[in-house]
Amino acid sequence: MADYKQQLESIGFRYDTLTAAGYNKINGICFVVRINPSAKDYSVTASCKPQDEQSAQMINSELQKFMSERPKLLKTALFDGKQIIICYNLGFTANIAQGVSDAVNTVMYYANQYACIPCCSVCGNPSYPDIYSIGSSVSALCTDCFGSFQKKNAVNIMQDEMMITNYPMGFIGAMLGGLAGAVIWLIFSLLGKISFIAGFFAGFGGIFGFKWLGKKVTAAGIVISVIVSFLFLISGMYIAVGIDLYNAIISWGYDISFTEALKLLPEFIIEDAEIRNAILFDNIIGIVTFILAAILSIWQVRKDGQLKNRAIRLM
Numbered sequence: 001m002a003d004y005k006q007q008l009e010s011i012g013f014r015y016d017t018l019t020a021a022g023y024n025k026i027n028g029i030c031f032v033v034r035i036n037p038s039a040k041d042y043s044v045t046a047s048c049k050p051q052d053e054q055s056a057q058m059i060n061s062e063l064q065k066f067m068s069e070r071p072k073l074l075k076t077a078l079f080d081g082k083q084i085i086i087c088y089n090l091g092f093t094a095n096i097a098q099g100v101s102d103a104v105n106t107v108m109y110y111a112n113q114y115a116c117i118p119c120c121s122v123c124g125n126p127s128y129p130d131i132y133s134i135g136s137s138v139s140a141l142c143t144d145c146f147g148s149f150q151k152k153n154a155v156n157i158m159q160d161e162m163m164i165t166n167y168p169m170g171f172i173g174a175m176l177g178g179l180a181g182a183v184i185w186l187i188f189s190l191l192g193k194i195s196f197i198a199g200f201f202a203g204f205g206g207i208f209g210f211k212w213l214g215k216k217v218t219a220a221g222i223v224i225s226v227i228v229s230f231l232f233l234i235s236g237m238y239i240a241v242g243i244d245l246y247n248a249i250i251s252w253g254y255d256i257s258f259t260e261a262l263k264l265l266p267e268f269i270i271e272d273a274e275i276r277n278a279i280l281f282d283n284i285i286g287i288v289t290f291i292l293a294a295i296l297s298i299w300q301v302r303k304d305g306q307l308k309n310r311a312i313r314l315m
């Protein structure tokens, strides 16, 4: 994975890990770099504007030229009245320092050429804005705009605290997530394959299922969802091995019901080391992916929680 923090710091930017955003102030103009790996791009925005309409048009036509000079490298380059936005494709090398420097140099050149002044990225009022993190976004705001965001945020936090976790529904959600993993495991097992996806499904499904129906994830909710979805995955694995055993016994010429085969399974596991190792080896892959997914989803849920009510000044 590319080290965006290091790349941005090498050109004097700071980096906010929670939002994956870089930021800096140059001559009072706020720069924000938003890295968006899922859309395979990153954008550099500079909150500033010229004092007259003609200069604004000039900047836009300069940006058109800027874009045509960098085919493939750029997605968009425009001035929206409050900020200059330059969006780069996230290339294979993922080195963004070069692109960001390129954008900064260009913006500073326009700023000098067309006498741009710093402004708020929301209301557009000329002022000396600061860089704030509101929820999951990082923006250049004047104190008035930040104040109103902060008020909305305070209301959200209050509503959030008043929201009660619905444990029975959360439990059902975790069950559904775990069940999805178990069913996928069974299907793949019937096809004679080991499924990585099943472990992931159960791991993610448990916690996100809990969040979906239980509304709010608490520490107890995390424990419940991990245990419930793990039990479902294990049950799926047990049934899958049971099916294999049932088929084997039938092929040996014995007449046995599936339930009887399931009951015999523990004996086989205890007595036959070869079967035991084969089962362990097959299932360990599903269990490892489950653990990975569970850790990832706990991390994601916690991060979402931290970001949701965030309203702080970064710079």
Ligand SMILES: [Zn+2]
Pocket: 120, 121, 122, 123, 124, 125, 141, 142, 143, 144, 145, 146
């Ligand atoms: Zn404002």
